[in-house]
Amino acid sequence: MDDRRLAHVVTEVLSPAVVVVLLPFAxxxxxxxxxxxxTVLWALVVAVFYSVLPMAFIIRGARRGRWDGHWVREREQRFVPLLMCxxxxxxxxxxxxxxxxxxxMLALAASMIATLLACMLITRWWKVSVHATVAAGATxxxxxxxxPWLLSLVPLVALVCWARVVLTDHTVAQVIVGALLGPTVGGVVFLLLR
Structure with a gap:
């Protein structure tokens, strides 16, 4: 498998939509x-409202040509999908x-909202990697x-960052900022509220 094909697989399998469905269960x-x-009840509430409904909106918008695809690569097109999220x-x-x-669960929900708000703010001027942000924040x-044994997931965060750069959807700086943003905003808010 060549690098681009692997990067596409990683981008889909470890996407924010997938991670935000799995994380609430954990x-x-x-x-x-x-x-x-x-567990199932509370996890489903978060999975549906934080991943499934937003992705359905984004995919529908992409199919109607409102933005360039389900990962909304153009920074200028990201505000409406992020607002819907x-x-x-x-x-x-x-x-x-x-x-x-x-x-x-309340701490998780609030941490995800805080991270989303940070991404929305940054996206007004610069394109941060939401893939990297979500992967690192979930970790x-x-x-x-x-x-700490789950620090073993850090290589998956690095893999996500690599994939986004290989696909030229983000620069190295954009994935590094995303990988730092998830833990410093989401992780800190989660820690403070739990």
């Missing part, structure tokens, strides 16, 4: 004391709050919950 499993029913995540947060979700979150 957090909910810890937050509910490993109870299956509550924010609206959806805020709705999900309200469901978590009024549903009395576990504290770690920081599971390390905080389950311990």
């Amino acid at each position: 957090v909910a499993w810890h937050a509910t004391g490993h109870e299956f029913g509550p 924010l609206v959806s995540t805020m709705a999900g947060l309200l469901i978590l709050v009024f549903g009395s979700a576990p504290r770690d 920081a979150t599971v390390v905080l919950l389950y311990g």
Whole structure:
């Protein structure tokens, strides 16, 4: 498999949409004391409102030609998709709050919103890698919950960064800033709120 093909596979398999579906299950499993029913319930709320609905909106917009594809490569086209992500995540947060979700789930939701807001702010002037931001932020979150042995996921963050550069969707600087942004915004907010 050549580098570009591998980079495409990595970009899809370790995309923010996939990571943001899986991460809530890891957090909910810890937050509910490993109870299956509550884990699935809270994880699904976050997965649907923080990943599934935003991606459905983005894909629909890409198919209608509103932006250049489901990863919205052009910085100038990113504001509306990111704004829709924010609206959806805020709705999900309200469901978590009024549903009395576990504290770690609320912390996760808030950390993801804080990270999204940081990405939106940066994107006004510069194109930060959301792939790198989400991968690194998710890694920081599971390390905080389950311990330093999950630092073993860091090579996957590096792989995501490599893929985004190989595909020329981002520069080295854009993936480095993204990889630092996830833990410093998302990780810190998660740590402070849990």
